[in-house]
Amino acid sequence: MTTPYQQQPHAPQAPGPQLGTYTSPIAQRRPGFGDALASEWTKIRSVRSTIWTLGVLVVLMLGLGLLFAVLLRANDRGETNTPVLVFGAFGVLLGSICVITLGVLTISSEYGTGMIRTTLTACPSRGRILAAKSVVFFLISFVIVTAGATLVAILQTAMVPDGPRPTSGDWLRATVGVGFYIAMLGLLSLAVGALIRHSAGAITIMIGVVLLPLVLAMFMFTASLSGLRDFLMAYSIPSQLIALYGDQLSTPGPSGWESLGIITGITAVALGGAFVSLNSRDV
Amino acid sequence: MIELEGLTKRYGSKVAVDQLSFQVRPGVVTGFLGPNGAGKSTTMRMLLDLDNPTSGSVRIDGKHYRELAEPLKYIGALLDAKAMHGGRTAYNNLLCLAQSNRIPAARVSEVLDTVGLTAVAKKKAKGFSLGMGQRLGIASALLGDPEILMFDEPVNGLDPEGIHWIRNLMKQLAGEGRTIFVSSHLMSEMALTADHLIVIGQGRLLADTSMADFIRQNSRSFVRLRSPQWERLLDVLHQAGVPFLQTGDGAIEVDNGRIEALGELAAQHQLVLHELSGQQASLEEAFMQMTAGSVEYHAHGATTPGGPPAAPPDRGGAQEPPRWGARGQDKGV
Numbered sequence: 001m002t003t004p005y006q007q008q009p010h011a012p013q014a015p016g017p018q019l020g021t022y023t024s025p026i027a028q029r030r031p032g033f034g035d036a037l038a039s040e041w042t043k044i045r046s047v048r049s050t051i052w053t054l055g056v057l058v059v060l061m062l063g064l065g066l067l068f069a070v071l072l073r074a075n076d077r078g079e080t081n082t083p084v085l086v087f088g089a090f091g092v093l094l095g096s097i098c099v100i101t102l103g104v105l106t107i108s109s110e111y112g113t114g115m116i117r118t119t120l121t122a123c124p125s126r127g128r129i130l131a132a133k134s135v136v137f138f139l140i141s142f143v144i145v146t147a148g149a150t151l152v153a154i155l156q157t158a159m160v161p162d163g164p165r166p167t168s169g170d171w172l173r174a175t176v177g178v179g180f181y182i183a184m185l186g187l188l189s190l191a192v193g194a195l196i197r198h199s200a201g202a203i204t205i206m207i208g209v210v211l212l213p214l215v216l217a218m219f220m221f222t223a224s225l226s227g228l229r230d231f232l233m234a235y236s237i238p239s240q241l242i243a244l245y246g247d248q249l250s251t252p253g254p255s256g257w258e259s260l261g262i263i264t265g266i267t268a269v270a271l272g273g274a275f276v277s278l279n280s281r282d283v
Numbered sequence: 284m285i286e287l288e289g290l291t292k293r294y295g296s297k298v299a300v301d302q303l304s305f306q307v308r309p310g311v312v313t314g315f316l317g318p319n320g321a322g323k324s325t326t327m328r329m330l331l332d333l334d335n336p337t338s339g340s341v342r343i344d345g346k347h348y349r350e351l352a353e354p355l356k357y358i359g360a361l362l363d364a365k366a367m368h369g370g371r372t373a374y375n376n377l378l379c380l381a382q383s384n385r386i387p388a389a390r391v392s393e394v395l396d397t398v399g400l401t402a403v404a405k406k407k408a409k410g411f412s413l414g415m416g417q418r419l420g421i422a423s424a425l426l427g428d429p430e431i432l433m434f435d436e437p438v439n440g441l442d443p444e445g446i447h448w449i450r451n452l453m454k455q456l457a458g459e460g461r462t463i464f465v466s467s468h469l470m471s472e473m474a475l476t477a478d479h480l481i482v483i484g485q486g487r488l489l490a491d492t493s494m495a496d497f498i499r500q501n502s503r504s505f506v507r508l509r510s511p512q513w514e515r516l517l518d519v520l521h522q523a524g525v526p527f528l529q530t531g532d533g534a535i536e537v538d539n540g541r542i543e544a545l546g547e548l549a550a551q552h553q554l555v556l557h558e559l560s561g562q563q564a565s566l567e568e569a570f571m572q573m574t575a576g577s578v579e580y581h582a583h584g585a586t587t588p589g590g591p592p593a594a595p596p597d598r599g600g601a602q603e604p605p606r607w608g609a610r611g612q613d614k615g616v
Binding site for chain 1: 353
């Protein structure tokens, strides 16, 4: 044998078959959404990119959160009234790039590798595939970002004694709210990945969506653009995220839980577009 | 049973598949033959509902593909060897497919065993050779133990042992009563595996016939004669009323001629023969002649004018037109 794999003698799978009819001995049961979820869970846990992106996400969130806590503890904060929790936003903002990457890859890697043809042959319902991928991806990123944000919030409030104490509403927004927001941003990336079908392209677009509005706003000096500048400043994705922590880059902007409504609305539209695109386009 | 009716696919103004209608019957291996770019893969993708037909329809046991509850238990397909995620192990690539169709996980190990990949089940698919990738694709097709199996160019990239294995596997699967639909651009490969033959060229149906019929109609046998006195030989044949063809290289071919009779004829006229041999035109030649008008990508430079590469010598228009076309169309449409 020169080949690394061995050929097995082939045993007949069904005794005494009749010409023209073949009945599979595997039981026929109608698969449901749960089976699609199980399949997508196997897919996401069995590739290395998931471990890498989520690993880097956790390192960024905890590392930067801890770094800020140490710096704040060592230095006098002076007069600022900035809530303590907002210092967790930097790690989350950088970490969101990891979530975006994972969201895009969840679907675009299937196009990149050709796996999508196999996937859709196994499950021809595009809606079910998109929904199963969305649910699995959303839950994973929601749990990890929420856990990370909670840990950072606990560390920072414990290590930085001065400043206004967060209320229970602040706590909830800075943990569960942030987890939901970032997971939804990842879901938006998944939808963009389904529309673009190209990993690098979709990731670039999503990083642009996160950063460009704020960068553009910084260069809008003229008075005629001030309205647009203020809008971009207030509603860019970093601004929405910081608003969840109870701070604002500019006023008037989103406050309280409003950011979640905005991102959910945008994502719903994008997912609708992705569904239509998946249903109508050739693979 | 797969039924195609008036299946058409247009990309802009280019027609990839043109009004294709045929049936793939169970219990036999149906070969789907055509030159590169004839529309074989497009047709197969439309069968699986991956591409939307411009018009026409495909029915699998009377149902549209999207109506199949668990497609993998109905129809298994090998489209191309690399339709798997390279970063995932062979086992996990199959496991996620199995889960989506409620196929027990034990079946994954079973099919890996069938295709001989058990030893590399935990290895990532991207490290696989083309042949191993092909085997993994076949394993995914067999996963649901389906009654219909579709293979797009399954022998591509396989070593002789692998090719032999695929041939036997397809025959065995058909013997179990399954419907086997296999595409190829190699006539010689089809001649060995297929019982029924569907030939397309530029998206159009050229033939829908049993393999035995195709061989009978297209294996032209002739006697080849070479002589230094070929002008006299021509006169003799002419006088004897034997129809013949002159080839470009100075030989003479007599269709369905008897070697003995021709030898005796030459002896009677005291002609010197340098060659007197019985010949059989290959099915490959018959296939190339059939599709010559519809080959999309001709190689230039090495080809002789007026014929496809490696075609039989130019017969100066004496060749009768192909006989299979009309017959095939009658059956198919």
